Amino acid sequence: MGRAPCCDKANVKKGPWSPEEDAKLKEYMEKHGTGGNWIALPQKAGLKRCGKSCRLRWLNYLRPNIKHGQFSDDEDRIICSLFASFGSRWSIIAAHLPGRTDNDIKNYWNTKLKKKMMLMNPSVKGNKPHHPQHQQPNLLTILQNSTPASPLSFSDNSNSYYHHANVSFTGSSNLWTGNASASNFNFQPQDITFMGHIQNQPVSMVAGEASSCSSSDGSCNNNQITHIKETEFVDGRDGTLIQQVGGAHNYYLNNGLWGESLLDYGMDEIKQLASTDNCSNLFFDEKKTEERVVYY
DNA sequence: AATTACGACAACCGCTCTAGT
């Protein structure tokens, strides 16, 4: 048995909204609001429209402070950055762009921005998130020619590589909107690929091409890297490696929790670490005991 | 001038999520 339709399809008008309909909806909304019920609204407002249609029309076109027209370069950058992190989560992306709707951004991406990016990087395809498994090396190198804009800001514009020290993840986080806190990360702004929060500041982790890299033992493959510029991301959603840095500190995600491989810590040190405030909910990944992966 | 192709954007559809019962 299918679900009952939200309205009587035979008796609702479809297609473009007329100025009269717009005026009716706007007037009603300004006087009464939705009343918490979009389905009942059209009848009350004297509109022969589906409630969902009214909602969409209001949210995407009629409500106050909607920005129409060209997207700025800054907005382009933000969309690209967020798309790289969130994929086609248009509502999340829209939340970062005041006055823009998810529909607007979606259309803009599909008609313009995607093509623009494909021109600059032919590996960019479809609406897959910039998930490690679908790595699109250089995806955001289109940002190279500009200084990073909010929300991706970096104070360190040097060529520093990653320095590990006192990396502490607190609480829980998830892959794309993590609230992990950490310190002593140095990034090159143009290498943005992964956005999270560090010390309450939105930042992005770094991924380069990872095509040539070295490890401490002199071997070289795509999973062994020395410098942050050469970070390799692989799938993190099932607890596998998302970031490997310097061979010693590998970061993992599992069910929204950050994990860190602590190869250069002894078990006692790890236990001690587990007892600190920074590591609530710490647990070992049993599948990765050989790597001593802990999740916070 | 007529037709076709294309781009931009509005709107729809169907699904999932969520809150209420």
Added chain:
DNA sequence: GACTAGAGCGGTTGTCGTAAT
């Protein structure tokens, strides 16, 4: 916990204007 209705979301389609042929 199961069920239901409504809200919200993302993918897709429809419509319209304009440029190209």
